[in-house]
Amino acid sequence: MSTSPITQETSLKNRPALRWVLLGVWGLVVLYTVMVLGAVLSPQFMAFKNSSMTRLLLGLPALVQTFIDYGVDLLLMFGFSVIGVVLIVNRSDDWFAIFTSLFLIIFGVRITNLANNIAVTPGYQTQGGLILALGDISIVLFSMLFPNGKFTPRWMKFLVPLLVVTMLGIYIFPEAPFYWDKMSHKGYYFLITISWYSVGLVNGIYRYYRSSTLAQKQQIRWIFIGTMGPFLWFLIFQVLSYLFPILTKSEIAAIGFQAVSRLAGIFLFLMLPLFVAISIVRTRLFDIDLLINRSLVYGILTIGLGLTLGLVFVLASAVFKSMHASDQFFFVALVFSVMAGAGFQPLRKKLQRFVDRAFYHIQIDYQKTPLEIRSEAETNVGGISLSSYRNLKLIGHGGMAEVYRATDSTGRGAVAVKVLRAALAGDEQFQKRFMREAEIVSRLEHPNIVRVTDFGQEHSSYYIVMELLSGPDLNSLIKQEKRITVPNTIGILRGIADALDYAHLNGLVHRDIKPSNVMLDSSTIPSRSVLTDFGIAKMVDAHTRITNTAGMLGTFDYMAPEQIQASADVDGRADIYALGVMTYQMLTGHLPFERPDTGAVLLAHLNAPPPDARELEHDIPRHTARAIQQAMAKDINERFSSAREFITALENAQMIA
Secondary structure, three states, X not given: OOOXXXXXXXXXXXXXXXXXXXXXXXXXXXXXXXXXXXXXXXXXXXXXXXXXXXXXXXXXXXXXXXXXXXHHHHHXXXXXXXXXXXXXXXXXXXXXXXXXXHHHHHHHHHOOHHHHHXXXXXXXXXXXXXXXXXXXXXXXXHHHHOOOOOXXXXXXXXHHHHHHHHHXXXXXXXXXXXXXXXXXXXXXXXXXXXXXXXXXXXXXXXXXXXXXXXXHHHHHHHHHHHHHHHHHHHHHHHHHHHHOHHHHOOHHHHHHHHHHHHHHHHHHHHHHHHHHHHHHHHHOHHHOOOOOOHHHHHHHHHHHHHHHHHHHHHHHHHHHHHHOOOOOHHHHHHHHHHHHHHHHHHHXXXXXXXXXXXXXXXXXXXXXXXXXXXXXXXXXXXXXXXXXXXXXXXXXXXXOEEEEEEEEOOOOOEEEEEEEOHHHHOOHHHHHHHHHHHHHHHOOOOOOEOOEEEEEEEOOEEEEEEEOOOOOEHHHHHHHHOOOOHHHHHHXXXXXXXXXXXXXXOOEEOOOOOHHHEEEEOXXXXXXXXXXXXXXXXXXXXXXXXXXXXXXXXXXXXXXXXXXXXXXXXXXXXXXXXXXXXXXHHXXXXXXXXXXXXXXXXXXXXXXXXXXXXXXXXXXXXXXXXXXXHHOOOOXXXXXXOHHHHHHHHHHHHHHO
């Protein structure tokens, strides 16, 4: 792996001895932390295991709160550690990456209630205090060193010994008068820690304005947002508890304050590892092209939401108990469970939608099943009747419409009649979308675009009359042939490319290029490839709300990145991207981005480089594979300027081969 300019000075590739020493330190600190946690948790787990069921049920409210406390702590440790582990696995040859990994893991433990409780448990004050000290030292050092591993200004390094002595002093000497737990009652502990946190924060601001490059400024901005989470939590809840002791004076107030602080802690603390990861992704810090696993993020959010509801439940139980002398806990639990169950899934989807928009730039709502897909099973089995067309026979159907073979009453021969599904005919937006397609295509005159001869409305039926094409669609051909040869692929796509360029010159973007929208008309020799289904086409510079309300804007497997980001500037190059995807599928028999779920497919279109078709089929010419990759470039300016230019590149590649 090549080292980026950002990390050259922190690289350990030429210092293997130092690398192994630092990895050894990393391993010892992590092992020590795990051993301390295990030594304290083991007796508690055994006590819980040996408890009778009666005792557990009688103490259910307290048990729920205990599970929530541990759940929040485990969630925080996991959220921090997963990024730390990814760093150490990918860049163990960079000392600042090793330090960042250790900082994330140790600080993720330091902020938990569990670590703080261990530090005041008799016999474990020193061991737990060392974890707290290492956590505070690491976050201040990280703020001083990020992103290039250098102190700026250089004299800041002389503060490090003072930082280490201060933190070790207040945390690991329980008998000393300056022990953190003793000083916390007088506010001195708060002043000491907030002062050091402020030193790191101010130093980061100084670095940003005085010595950072543009890339480093971008990195610092992301980290600044992340560090604000823990900083604000510490500032708000420590200050509130110190300045307003009434907040924790009564039992109900203490439970409420704790619930709110734990709830805020889930999201504020997890901001730090999340934005560290974003900083790495966006700027390739440590030369890692890291992509945060969305399923992992969703999982953390789901657990966090569940714990949040649990904290609210504990608070509601305490409030109810303070208002009623009798213990009606199970009644409260039943009511709350019904409410939480009803609201959990909608809230979870909203959180996922927020993550998709904010961090992955997926602007389309792929979670919402479009109305036209839900209505697919509602085919009008009884058939329809139109005064101008006879003998209507259903020959196909899609998500939005049914297609019938019919006889023109004027005797001009067989035609295809596309009818808006009955389930959608009552929706004004679908009516407009359907008739808009008819108006658009009726104005196009090209041998490779399906010809519209009539359209209109009769009773409750909206219909479009088109030429009847005798052959199958391209999707059926791909399924039958598995893969199509390069010459045949070019022969099929040549007409589609001409049709697209014609549409683009007329200010029209198809936006749904895929094999099922390409018909192969066998009535001509050679067979004619015909482009169909302009239902979601866009008129360039036209402003309409129809496509925004109609559901999907394209088919996910063929969708250009700018469509996924719902860009207002989508032009004909989105069709060229989809044409590249379709070409890859024709030549290999596979889609370029085959992923387990829709979100992963969209993310691959946004971030994954276009694959080389030769990895699946070695006989494909090298220049052909490169032409497909150029058509599928993420940057629209790097794609071919026209569909015909793409086909010409394929033809030239075939001649070179």
